Amino acid sequence: MSDSEDDYVYDYSDASSDEGDEMKTSPQQAKSPQEGDSDDEDRKPAAKKSMDIRGEVGVKTPSSKNANANPNAPPAHGSGRKSYDHSPTGSDYLSPAKNPDGLKLMEAEQVREEMHSLVCEITDMLGISEAVATVLMRMHKWNKEALLNAYMNDSNATLSKAGVLSKVQGEGGGATSGSGTGNTCNICCDDDFASDEMYAMSCGHSFCRDCWRGFLHSKVGDGPSCIYATCPAAGCPEVITEVEVSDVSKDVLPKFSTYQLRSYVNLNKLARWCPGAGCTKVASSKTGFGNIKCDCGNEFCIRCGLEPHSPVTCPDLAKWEEKCQNESETANWILANTKKCPKCFTRIEKNQGCNHMVCQQCKFEFCWICLAAWNEHGASTGGYYKCNKFASEGDNPNDQSDAAKAKRELDRYLHYYQRFHAHGQAQKFAKKQLAQTEQRMVQLQDGNSDTSWIDVQFLKTATEQLIECRRVLKYTYTFAYYLEDKDGIKERFEHHQEMLEKFTERLSELSEMDLEKMDRTDVVNMTRVVDKFVKNILKYVDEGMDID
Template identity: 30%
Template sequence: MSLSTEEAKPRFAQEFVYKVLTIDEIQKQMHGCIEEIKAVIQLSSATIRTLLKHFKWDTQKLLERLFDGNQEQLFADIGIVSNRTERTTPNGNESKRRCYAKSVCFICYSDDIKPHDLFGLDCDHLFCTHCWTQYLTTKIMSEGDVMAITCPDTDCKVVVDEEQVLQLITDETVRAKYQRLNTDSYVSSNRLLRWCPRPDCLHAFSVQTKEAHPVVCVCGKQICFGCGEDNHEPIGCQLLREWSVKSAGSNGEMIDGKTANWIITNTKECPKCRTTIEKNGGCNHMTCRSVKCKYEFCWVCLDGWSTHGTSYYNCNKYNDSKAKDRKDSVSETRKCLERFMFYWTRFMNHKQSLQFENELKSTVTTKMTHMQDRYHM
């Protein structure tokens, strides 16, 4: 989907200024960052791009590091071989030309490769172009790794820059994904940019300040720029996150009413962190599995396990004061859960109604379009 000049003008949503950018416009911004660094220090575009990826496209932070007096160390840490660094070959004493003359790939160890079919970075580790292509394709298509693809040699940290990747990759599908992942790394690193979450949309929102305001893409998708979720006015992003966590199961899917009732009936809460726990064994010595808690307690009385010691069976004796305190605590927790279920049921009803309305809208729109085409309206 292309965006016309008219559509690229700033949009306003309750005095909140934003733009909807195409892939080309995002890439122009990336090029602008590279040119900004290039105007200050003489480095190749490929080197600057590698540096910017490492610093998450923060030009200010990169310039500070470039002029802190230790540029060679910076290049070494990132995996860039400086032009002023003395190059060595794999065995340390032969020239690179003689290595090429050997015509041996150090991955497949084929010895009938023509010298021009070998390729190596500034580290001088040589591999045939076929192995290079397979290696880069796996990194891009399977691992989605474009931030810092390094030399295939096991112990080498020299980074393959963008020009070298595009030189070795000829498959248009792989090239397209590499370019998209590069663009995605720029957008995800920039707090003032956010992708439209619609799967088939390739636009991004650009704002002047990051705030929780609704924004609308040219595809019609409306989201909150602050959190990236569907527009959730009038509640704030934090409240939405808390609601999403509370209404989701362990696999992230929304829980239903029967599940919630089962939780109420068959589980107890950790006395320390309030994590819901199900007993799956005969021993009453429980350990909370929450990473930040690990509290040990008795399943019967919910007191700390350290208090049992030699008086293990004391928890089987009824104690009025302890029983009252425990009942009050449990009652308060269950009240909170019941209150949540009250609002959750109504939330799910409204959500279902909205889905039905959207389906009805889609059906009516299709029929109207069909009638207009049929009767030339």
């Protein structure tokens, strides 16, 4: 692999040769105003709270009523989103229209059908009822192989542990056998029930139907734990299933079945509810890994449910977040919302996404992250962008005292946290900037009568690319914090990180320019270049960071 920047600049020229290809979409392909981006919180209508199938208080926005909208009006924010497919396993960026094999979005009813299909497989293989198969699969977290292994090793022990042994070995439940009256319910203690007024599961413990109904209503009212409820008899481990609920109290069966469905998704390592507010769709994966974009606009990691965080793994991200939480007091002290100009020491506030700062007092240009002169970061000067590398300054590496080691570790952590935080803030700014992009697009179109709405889509595409870049850059610092420096791997990774960071800053500058100074070709070309660098760094990590 070459460390020369010239190896990368060719992407820029290649991009310019076909710039504008993405703009050749016909106006009919653009989304209508009703299809606005749900990520734009500032543009949402008043939210209504509702209980979704996950049992959470979600937010549902009223549908827009734009039937009489001007057909010549520009599309609402969120239309024509460009997808970036980071193909290697572990860093897939998916859109609903481009889901590779093994990853899919499903409605709740589709999930129910999938669950039932899996239950039927077990029923056919083991010769047991669907109710028993459901309980067994739930106990094994819907892992078919784990259940089959346990069942083949010791079927009775597996059935007993699940609380369904008598359902398999017994004669089944239902109305109490016999005739006449004189049957006693051990809950209400009434001793004059007819046989058809009593009900017992396979375990044989019989209670009157009124007491059964009261018991089931109470358990379902307790919430999701109802699917683990057992026989009302003290100490009886027999688990209540949908069969008993249907026999005794059909009115609570829908809620019981919904809790069963939620359990299927929550326990299943290959599925996850979309974390979007009010969304009831489920993402499913054959491997349990991957990133997906839901139809509601929310993007998330299937394994942990957080936003896509390639190249860092879910376990490392969990460790990082815990560390950041523990170190938050120190980090907050180091990272203020304002910084002093390195030259005149005037307090500077960062109110845009770009890290290129210009002091309004003395006009000194410097980097927000490292506070060094900006000309040390520019490609035109041949400078070297060093903000992404940690260098222990002024410390004696031979000092092995506990205090010295603690200081070095804190300095190292703060180096990565500061940059993680900076790109996180820039990501938030870019998202806010996206909300204002449509207004800038309208202004740009109005300023030139020959410019169509399609012609100004490059502004939105650039801002969306910036959001993606800031997110990836943010997590590259978490990745680098845990990356061991073996055989120059870390240095090569930081080189990729440096190139992405450099061109991201350039795209940020171009996209924030005044409209009268903005060059469309420059923005389009730089957007394409940055897109390639995002893909390159993720592919580099996925392929093991081998020497090129």
